[in-house]
Amino acid sequence: MSSDIVKRVLAGDRRAVARLITMIENDGDEARRALADLYPYTGQAHIVGVTGAPGTGKSTLVNELAKVYRGSGGQPAHSPRTVGIIAVDPTSPFSGGAILGDRIRMRELSGDPGIFIRSMATRGSLGGLARATADAIKVLDAAGYEVIFVETVGAGQAEVDIAKTAHTTIVIQAPGLGDDIQAIKAGILEIADIFAVNKADREGADNAVMALQMLLDLDHASRPTLHHGVMMGEEASTNESDSGPAPSQEQGWRPPILKTVALHSEGIEAVVEAIEAHLMYLKESQTLYQRERERIESELNDILQQELMRRLLDRVKEGELDDLIQRIGRRELDPYSAVRRLIEGEQFA
Ligand SMILES: Nc1nc2c(ncn2[C@@H]2O[C@H](COP(=O)(O)OP(=O)(O)OP(=O)(O)O)[C@@H](O)[C@H]2O)c(=O)[nH]1
């Protein structure tokens, strides 16, 4: 039996969507039940991750992209689509300047009923921000938002997590942050489907583009690139997969590098085209299927770990963990034995 909030979310009620996301942030059982009821209605949206160093222009670009998808700004290229935006702030839960700035910036979009905008911040709950974000995406998806942008600051795990959750990941670079190959963060090639060199009105944008280009060339030359688990290049034609349909005779996807000036709405249409082209590629090459499988597997793992941990900690008595830490510190106990005894539920007295 669906609860009231589930029905309202499915009907696209914005206030119900907002409330359920708050419930998810607070990690309640009711939220979990609602998510279970909503799950069959998910899997429709195109999830687009947008990541990059602080201040590179992620929020500004997402706003501009949203406008194009809504058909405003004189872009009748395709029929308007509804847009959900989740801005993830991994740092400050309450005083986040980024969140405040985003609120102000996004106000210009908020009059449009076809756009839903939400900021999320860490509460230190067990599953962490990545879990809550993945669940919030499901709510927007079930509520019928067709394109969902998720903005995360490019910092280690947060970035990897979003690439796992998103279908298409845009990595934003900006000139001046270091324009040579060494300065480009390791691991970025693994997650980027599209590069946007934003602030192209500033000096050094071409250098940033060239550095990325060289990096892609090197990467391509040095190995049969595994991009999101699918072989790229000519190798793809001989690649066989036992986990689902074999990849097609695709040439693979080489991330385009696009210059933008988000502040002045320049180059945005090309980014939209790249996003659409990437989705097409995912569908035609069967990569979508494979990614979805990997995503589900990793999500299942996360939830399992989280749930096992929660159950274990529920059983551990107040102060017991502290005692253990002290005993380990005094070398009376080693950490492996401590964990074994915790799991087996032995008393430590
Ligand atoms: N010159 C120039 N400034 C830009 C451009 N795009 C964004 N900005 C400015 O750069 C600053 C940061 O932009 P944001 O969109 O907030 O960047 P962000 O990556 O979302 O920032 P965080 O969420 O705090 O990491 C703002 O002052 C923007 O007005 C651009 O294309 N050119």
Ligand SMILES: [Mg+2]
């Ligand atoms: Mg931002």
